[in-house]
Amino acid sequence: DIQLTQSPSFLSASVGDRVTITCRASQGISSYLGWYQQKPGKAPNLLIYAASTLQSGVPSRFSGSGSGTEFTLTISSLQPEDFATYYCQHLNSYPITFGQGTRLEIK
Amino acid sequence: EVQLVESGGGLVQPGGSLRLSCAASGFTVSSNFMSWVRQAPGKGLEWVSIIHSAGATYHAGSVQGRFTISRDNSKNTVSLQMNSLRAEDTAVYYCARAGVTVAGKYYFDYWGQGTLVTVSS
Numbered sequence: 001d002i003q004l005t006q007s008p009s010f011l012s013a014s015v016g017d018r019v020t021i022t023c024r025a026s027q028g029i030s031s032y033l034g035w036y037q038q039k040p041g042k043a044p045n046l047l048i049y050a051a052s053t054l055q056s057g058v059p060s061r062f063s064g065s066g067s068g069t070e071f072t073l074t075i076s077s078l079q080p081e082d083f084a085t086y087y088c089q090h091l092n093s094y095p096i097t098f099g100q101g102t103r104l105e106i107k
Numbered sequence: 108e109v110q111l112v113e114s115g116g117g118l119v120q121p122g123g124s125l126r127l128s129c130a131a132s133g134f135t136v137s138s139n140f141m142s143w144v145r146q147a148p149g150k151g152l153e154w155v156s157i158i159h160s161a162g163a164t165y166h167a168g169s170v171q172g173r174f175t176i177s178r179d180n181s182k183n184t185v186s187l188q189m190n191s192l193r194a195e196d197t198a199v200y201y202c203a204r205a206g207v208t209v210a211g212k213y214y215f216d217y218w219g220q221g222t223l224v225t226v227s228s
Binding site: 001034043044045049055089092094096098099100 | 209212221
């Protein structure tokens, strides 16, 4: 199975900050990676697919990059509604797996 | 408007069975890839099962042989039959549509609100 490791697991930041979350795959997965945002008590929401394509309706302050084994999610200027948990997900092969999550909190 | 509504969760004893259902509206399940994802209390997301539009199914190793995903085209629903339940299957179970397609890969663009399954004696 392909393992996804996110770093950091916990991030404290302020409104207006630029933050980057990294997702590393245990083997190459081309660009078959998605990023999801989840707020407490809610279902996940797709932000980025195919490593770098912004899902419709998602603000442009979110961006993704990478291919192979290393990927990043960047939020260019944090807004209050961005404080949540973020997960990466690979779709290279079955089983699909998710990273362990990065919890982004207000400093 | 696309909507997914899960039902069927509840309390079940270890070794018991439960059937979850996901009612879809605003699209046709038989034309899409549909999946189940679970989240144990306070934990991360875990993919469980998927059914392709052509009917092929795949399951995570942790549920292989115990869980079965299926769909009812006439009712536009997707189901997850869960047998031989264990305490570690306790989680919120989400139904998701894998509706964003790029290079033959399907990303999960719509999710239901989830249904809680608790396995305990």
